[in-house]
Amino acid sequence: MEVFEQAHRHFIIYKPYGYLSQFYSNSKQQHKKRFLGDLYDFPEGSMAIGRLDEKSEGLLLITTDGKMSDFVNSQKVDKEYYAQVNGDITEDAIATLKTGVEIGFEGKKYMTKPCRVFKLDKEPCLPERSKKIRDSRHGPTSWVSITLNEGKFRQVRKMTSAVGFPTLRLVRVRVGAINLDSMNTGDVIEVNAFDLNF
Known part of the structure; x- marks a missing residue:
C-alpha cells in the first residue's frame, strides 16, 4: 500500500x-x-x-x-474508463483492444500496450451528461470498461475508433483504488x- x-x-x-x-x-x-x-x-x-x-x-x-x-x-497506477461506443461492440474488437492496437500519437504510429477490456452487461449508473448522447434511433450503442496503465493523448478514443467502434462518451471511473x-x-x-x- x-x-x-x-x-x-x-x-x-x-x-x-x-x-x-x-x-x-x-x-x-x-x-x-x-x-x-x-x-x-x-x-x-x-x-x-x-x-x-x-x-x-x-x-x-x-x-x-x-x-x-x-x-x-x-x-504504476491503473486508470479505468467506461466508454460508450457507437454500435454493439464485438468480442473480436474487444480481443484486439486487449492485445494492443495501432494509433497515431505525435505524428507517429504507436502500438498500445496490452490492457484489460470487457463489455459491460448494462449501462453504468452515471450522472446524466450535460450534452445529450444521440438516441437509439441512430443505432445501438454499448459500454466497455478499459483499464490502462499508460495515458497517451485521447488514447481510449483512438483505440475504440481503431477497432471500428468510435467513442460517444468517455468517463474515467477509477485511478488506482x-x-x-x-x-x-x-x-x-x-x-x-x-x-x-x-
Missing part, C-alpha cells in the same frame, strides 16, 4: 463534460471555455494529475505536490492523502 501524506493539499473531483483540465485561461482564444477553477477555489500551485480532454468526464485528481503527480502519471463511487458531476472532495492501495 502506498500512502502519501505531506503538507500539500489533494482533491478528488468529478470533472464535468465541457471543462478543460486547467485552472484558468492562458489565451484569448479560450475566454469562452470552462476551467477547473470555475468549479472550486483551488490553492495556488494546484495541478491536474493525468488530464482529461474537454469532452471526457470523470475522476480527476488535483494536487499541489509535483512528486505525487509524477508518481500517479507513471505506469480511488473510485468515483457516488460522486456527482462537478463534485470536489478534499482529502488528506491519496491512498492508491496497490
